Amino acid sequence: MNPTIELLKSHRSVRKFLDQKIPRETLLELIRAGQSAATSSHVQAYSVIHVTNPANREQIAELAGGQPYIASCSDFLVFCADMKRPTEASARTGAEVTRGMTEQFLVASVDTALMAQNVVVAAESEGLGICYIGGIRNNPQPISEMLQLPDHVFPVFGLCLGYPDPDKLPEVKPRLPVEAVLKEDTYTEDAQHVATFDSNMKLYYRGRSSTNKDTDWSHNLTPLFSTKVRPHMRDFLLKRGFDMK
């Protein structure tokens, strides 16, 4: 296992940070590393909003469902899928552009995620800790207004960055057996692997250093699917110009 793979496999979400700022030049380097990720047809369909205003960070921490590390980490970024820049660039050449296709929504979301994951790997290689914040999709409309996001741009997730508190580093969380995820030639059922994983997760949840609980993976997923999760997302995206045609 080479050091990069070792780094990838040591990932955990960090929510307790030291009171230490990331140098501006380091932040720029992380974003440049992000931009080096593959991008569909070179479209680079993303923008990153660096939220520095403390009042805005406090407000996002609330809007994301009460996640105080959004305000307290060194730097907080909002990764946006951005179809405005490329479609306007194309329009300026005189082309008539089509927008609102489902495919474009998917391309922009995937482009944004590939880019963000490179930022994350770069950050962790610099000894930083990170936490993705999907919770910004709890209230995407007020957050989009605060960040003055125009049409054809939407916030996909946030990212907390900072120097991790070494005394409060969480354990690395187990993952599904590789045999469940990697399938040969055709899709095969994996309930057996899930059962094995449930046993592992039960031990993990019982034994971990903070917020122990008596559950397993399958039971823990229930709140995700038992209600309509973020039912506002469809209309929010339509209003932004992501028409899902």
Add this chain to the structure above:
Amino acid sequence: MNPTIELLKSHRSVRKFLDQKIPRETLLELIRAGQSAATSSHVQAYSVIHVTNPANREQIAELAGGQPYIASCSDFLVFCADMKRPTEASARTGAEVTRGMTEQFLVASVDTALMAQNVVVAAESEGLGICYIGGIRNNPQPISEMLQLPDHVFPVFGLCLGYPDPDKLPEVKPRLPVEAVLKEDTYTEDAQHVATFDSNMKLYYRGRSSTNKDTDWSHNLTPLFSTKVRPHMRDFLLKRGFDMK
């Protein structure tokens, strides 16, 4: 710049490979590194199909718009967003599950992309070359049938992996100025940065070692937006159970 960031910044898409196989244990290690990526609420909403059947790889190469390296690279993977596994795991605990939400489509697509990007970084750290294949979305239905993908699973993109031919390594392709992508506190217009980038890209396209052309970024985007790109995607996803509710 540390060696990991240097690695990230040296990424290019590789389409010419040596005739040399990736050891099985290395492939498994890449997938495990992929699984270590962050995942929304631990849902791990992805499966990877390792396509080994040569006839199937030839056929996918055609269906993806004529990309022969899909057949000739060492290993070809199809990364699928998978909401079947987690919703069925939850249902087995007795929960009533909701499916087909737009939010779930987004979560599964992003989870898949974060995971894939970690696989890519791990692969490149092992000296391998990669090329993402969005072209599988040209014909997602026959490819899904070939791979026997069930409902609530769809192919997001493919990935070619192999040892790059060192004599045919493409240049690293430039990216937008970091000032265009990283914005402070609010979204700001970036047409000026795009103009600078267009000049850079014009020089790049003229000077690169293969398939020189006289264009720039903005003009090169036109085919992407001048027609309805992959207009079948919406109905394809609906049929798969991704209802975009």
